[in-house]
Amino acid sequence: MxxxxxxxxxxxxxxxxxxxxxxxxxxxxxxxxxxxxxxxxxxxxxxxxxxxxxxxxxxxxxxxxxxxxxxxxxxxxxxxxxxxxxxxxxxxxxxxxxxxxxxxxxxxxxxxxxxxxxxxxxNWPMKVLCREDCKGICRVCGADLNEGDCGCQRTVPDPRMASIQDIFNKFKEV
Ligand SMILES: [Zn+2]
Ligand SMILES: [Zn+2]
CATH class of the missing domain: 2.40.160 (Porin)
Known part of the structure; x- marks a missing residue:
């Protein structure tokens, strides 16, 4: 106005x-x-x-x-x-x-x-939470984790660790 x-x-x-x-x-x-x-x-x-x-x-x-x-x-x-x-x-x-x-x-x-x-x-809030302990959404399937676990495997290994793992696996094969 x-x-x-x-x-x-x-x-x-x-x-x-x-x-x-x-x-x-x-x-x-x-x-x-x-x-x-x-x-x-x-x-x-x-x-x-x-x-x-x-x-x-x-x-x-x-x-x-x-x-x-x-x-x-x-x-x-x-x-x-x-x-x-x-x-x-x-x-x-x-x-x-x-x-x-x-x-x-x-x-x-x-x-x-x-x-x-x-x-x-x-004054825009930096962070807004629906509740203090909001569990967020699953990174794999997008399910709301507050409504229960979807059962996805969400622990993605560190890519650097994965390449070390590859090297170990190759040794094993030899
Ligand atoms: Zn939330
Ligand atoms: Zn999921």
Missing amino acids: LIDISDIISSGNTERALEVPVGLTSFESRLGKFPIIRKSPVELQIVNRENKSLLIHGEADLDVGIPCSRCLKEVVTGLRIPIDKELTIEASGVAGEEPEDTVYLEGSGLDTDRLVYGEILM
Whole structure:
């Protein structure tokens, strides 16, 4: 959602509280596309501090379906992400320290979905497990090992060991 914040940018020591619905229905990144299963409106507090800086505070609260790192079953993962931005107000507009800091600003329009997207990306969980002791899937047949053992032989010998084994076998043959 694009929100006009020109009134806050132009008047010093003003403050505005906003409650903005999240427009995203899924989250797409290099890692894939993940459905957003539940989302709360983002509560944002925007403060103009003496016409010098713009503070954006808030929290994004949503549930995203992320595959388990071991068995790939979708896990409803709750993300509560604090939003904490400080931008500099300049004569030409609002600037961040890095160019990507302000991709969610279009002139004096604040694109809250872009802001939330960037925050999810930064806070993406490294590892998601359906349960602490998830056994994962069988490397041979793909069976879910949480539902029982499939009986496959999964201990693949080290290829270096295998070649040594070959040499031994050749000796035996002689
Ligand atoms: Zn799992
Ligand atoms: Zn198997």
